[in-house]
Amino acid sequence: MTEKLITRRDFLRVASMAPFAGAFAFGLKGTRLDKAEKARVILIRDENALVSFKRPNPDVMQTMLDEAVATLLDEKDPVQAWKKLVKPSDVVGIKSNIWWPIPTPKEVEQAIKRRLMDAGVPEEKIGIDDQGVRRNPIFQNATVLINARPARTHHWSGMGTCIKNYIMFVPRAWDYHGDSCADLATIWKDYNLKEKTKLNILVMLNPLFHGIGPHHYSDRYVWEYKGLIVGQDPVAVDSTGVRILQAIRRQHFGEDRPLQPPAKHIFLADTRHGLGVSDPSRIELVKLGWKQGILI
């Protein structure tokens, strides 16, 4: 057993101190929070992001991505911002997600690819892949990774996150299933992915906030949030996303309905593995665009 065993009572102890803090009870072991700087995260939303159910507007996607990346990197011109992330000699893998009910939208993939090319990366050095990344030469030789995936609840890890999106880099995904995927963050170190990853995009256009059955999906639990969460710190991006998912669950179910199981891998990515920042007080959240129903 670990030195300090975490039980439900730790959760209750923190929850009794401050609203929302309960979600971060899993971070009790953390010591890094006092040292790290604030992680900037951009939440951008557009009322016209979708043309119909689960179909993004490609032009709006490009605009949202441009604005988010430019703001994230303190640039007015999005291409200049992308040039801070990549150089023409880079080989770039866009790690996507093909989960069929809510994949990473092609419109988002293409918006990323377009700006990579605008920043000087040749098209033949850009790859988009999910389940084939281990066999894909672009990903095998990648000097830069862009991580883009939709937000959703997940049957075993609590939430499908940017952190979790790299599970396809490992040969045996189930090796990371223990304790509700608590230590997914180790993938980023074990496979040398942390330094290569220049941008994380949690697609919040139509997130899944609750799942049922073996396939963990029903259209009934998809809502049109019409947003993107963009940042360089994957933990900060996911931490922001999970707070929104918890908020919509509270609103939908009319009671506090924690994720099942709790998405503790996000918080342990911070406090146990030092991958990034999960504590909201250490995140500079910049909100752009449409504010109605923002939930955070």
Added chain:
Amino acid sequence: MKKLLLLVLFILISGEKGTLPFFGFFGGELMANGSKEDKDNLANLLPSEINGWRAEGKDEIYDSETIFDYIDGAGEVYRSYNFKKLLARRYTRKGQSDLVADLFDMDSSSDAFGVFTHDLEGEEAGIGQDSTYKGGLLSFWKDRFFVSLYAEQETKETQDALFALGRVVASCIKREGEKPGIVSLLPTENLAEKTAHYFHNHMILNYHFYVSEENILFLDQQTEAVLGIYKLGKEKFYLLLIRYPEAEKASRAFGSFSKSYMPDAKEPGLVQTEDLKWTGIRLRKNFLLIIFNAPSDSFAKETMDKIEKRIGYNKDNLNLSLLFEKTRSKK
């Protein structure tokens, strides 16, 4: 007379969950004592067409090693219930969304019931031994099978087709299975859901009710546990009853939980937690009983007293039932 008794015993042992071996000759029914051939015939439970939807492509078969290829991390749930085989079939109809039929052979009715209780959301559908329907998903269990029928988009047509399909599958499974005996030891009044959750290991316990990152109750595939979630006005309390294979293991689990979860208990087995609710634990032979979120110490004690009596009153029957289940589960 002795020969007759031996014959009866043979039939009981060879017919797991009570199915008589010669039943397999009739009507394409899938045998509950599943030989390999029988299990390969899971497909016999499914029609090739339903309400205009036709089976498309080859049926896919998954086992406990390959299930992740099909349903990713959710496969852990079925593995935790000792599942043996899954058959997946897709139905298509022009102009309609696909239907997906997943038939899980759980190898025992206890685990078929258990995996059904993992996800209890929805309305009773009146199919199989227990069922739910919600959001385009029809789930039920019958005998040793758990069946999930799913429409990629929920419409009136897909819902009708799912129910029709469910009725066909349920009718092809001729036998009914027994629920695990331990479930009957928890009260049913004021349950927040249609039944308690039955499971084996601590990952599933944590899924429904997070207790600890470590397995402080020593749950494993040999333990049987049942978690009841109860309404108490606007509040909820939780009853967890665990049956261990041996009393010694139950005793060690009692010690582990007491030490890890209630080191500040002012009286043995009872503590007020940070939310001002009460947690209590009792050990009785090979059973552990825990109440979480009790509104008062007296409520915790009274509730545990009642269940302890049920365990006591039923212990002879339970032991017999256990012996019977073990005997029948032999291949």
